[in-house]
Amino acid sequence: MTQSKLRVLQVMRAPVGGLFRHVADLTRELASRGHEVGLVVDSIANDSQTEERLKALAEFVPLGIHRVAMPRVLGKGDLLAPMAVRRLCREHNINVVHGHGAKGGFYARLARLSGAQVAALYTPHGGVLHYSGKSPTGRIFHFLERALMRQTAAVIFESHYAKATYATVIGEPTCGSAIIHNGLTAEEFIAVTADKDAADFVFVGELRALKGIFPLVEAMDGLKRADGSPATLVVAGDGAERGAMEAAIAARGLGDFITLVGAQPARAMFARGRIALVPSLAESLPYVVLEAAAAQLPVIATNVGGIGEIFGPTADDLVPAGSADALRDKMQACLDHPEAAEAAMKIRLAHIAEQFSVKRMTDAIEAQYLSAIPTS
Incomplete structure (x- = not known):
């Protein structure tokens, strides 16, 4: 692989809970390896500690922390957010856009569908699997999940359980996939x-x-x-x-x-x-x-x-x-x-x-990034 330094855009909705913990750990470790990272989060969703968490992460994201309106369920923001992600990909010459959770995953791949020349990877973190296929919203989300598979370089699962559940609810990924456990720091x-x-x-x-x-x-x-x-x-x-x-x-x-x-x-x-x-x-x-x-x-x-x-x-x-x-x-x-x-x-x-170390986790995700982008 000739590409050694990456420009990565991490996309997620709410910077809270275990999903944000995962993204923050991954971002810090990628930065320590010389990669440049940016973060896209919802402009509304947060908890009492959100600003403190994002401030602590700021020094590791030279490509910036960008706020974009991301509705929890379906809304007009779902038409605008992918365009904003696509614009950021172009402005910052992004190699890899990595979506986390249902909305982050949709926006990362829709940005590619709308013209961004990047490798789009996706980690569900449960996300879309929480929506019942019997509900109208669930049916739409599950349809989009299948439709966007062609825009996905790889789906990364944090556990064997998550992959098996995804296969049951959505279907076996037709793109690349990997099981990469979350990790802890020393x-x-x-x-x-x-x-x-x-x-x-x-x-x-x-x-x-x-x-x-x-x-x-x-x-x-x-x-x-x-x-x-x-x-x-x-x-x-x-x-x-x-x-x-x-x-x-x-x-x-x-x-x-x-x-x-x-x-x-x-x-x-x-x-x-x-x-x-x-x-x-x-x-x-x-x-x-x-x-x-x-x-x-x-x-x-x-x-x-x-x-x-x-x-x-x-x-x-x-x-x-x-x-x-x-x-x-x-x-x-x-x-x-x-x-x-x-x-x-x-x-x-x-x-x-x-x-379950952060190093092991990042080694594996970094390898997925590098294998997903053009090597010429």
């Missing part, structure tokens, strides 16, 4: 030391039913430490169902043993609990599982999405989603046999360190 593999007064368990995530918060509350009822005292849990996160979770805690008389502290950084929270819990009912490839395992906490998680790929040789430790009894049994086993939980953690840590 600093994230430094062990977190538990606070002296750390709870037995810690949960970090959005407070909504899909994250398994109600089976979690039920599972806490009856858990005992070795000395017979009730087990404790600290919960970091916020969401529309926080009130319902608080009501469930109160109904079971667990208010003294479950503490809700609001949204907090995950790594800081890992010092406040000795065992991490991810009782989700559905996931793709959640960063919180990677982060907790890399921080060297035992992790109890449900067997959904790509979590089994993260657990690797310890995948048999996963519990069925939605079963409070199974979750309680696993939590009690970890309390009763901490040495076994520690041994499983070390096996899991070695697997993640080998398979």
Whole structure:
């Protein structure tokens, strides 16, 4: 490959959550390798930390951070945004445009369809798969997904689970495809030391039913430490169902043993609990599982999405989603046999360190970029 330095435009809608974490990590690593990167984000969608996140990324995007109106569902912005992406591709002499999520993926490939001479790659991150094929919006999105395959150099999936789901909902990609796991930085593999007064368990995530918060509350009822005292849990996160979770805690008389502290950084929270819990009912490839395992906490998680790929040789430790009894049994086993939980953690840590690094992730994505552009 004769092309060594790339000019890459990353396109995404909302700079929040795991999708933005992935783009930010990829952008920093690409910049460290001498590539020039620009970022296109929605001019409206954000959360309370959006501007802070984008400001922190600014030094790594010499091609700029560009705001374009991107409606969450279908709207007139869907006609204008691809034109704006095409214009940016021309102005900045872009080699590769990489769309992330449903809207980012559409705009990246529509820009190419409308005349931009670039290689268009796409990472779904769940995105379009969240729309039911039975709804009008879902049918339109799924049709566009298939129609734009010819404009796609490669679809990059973050897990085997994501690729299998895409094949079921959309169909097997007729363009190139690759499975490239998300990665963590070297600093994230430094062990977190538990606070002296750390709870037995810690949960970090959005407070909504899909994250398994109600089976979690039920599972806490009856858990005992070795000395017979009730087990404790600290919960970091916020969401529309926080009130319902608080009501469930109160109904079971667990208010003294479950503490809700609001949204907090995950790594800081890992010092406040000795065992991490991810009782989700559905996931793709959640960063919180990677982060907790890399921080060297035992992790109890449900067997959904790509979590089994993260657990690797310890995948048999996963519990069925939605079963409070199974979750309680696993939590009690970890309390009763901490040495076994520690041994499983070390096996899991070695697997993640080998398979889930930012360097490994970027090596593979960079190779996809280079193979997609003309070499002459």
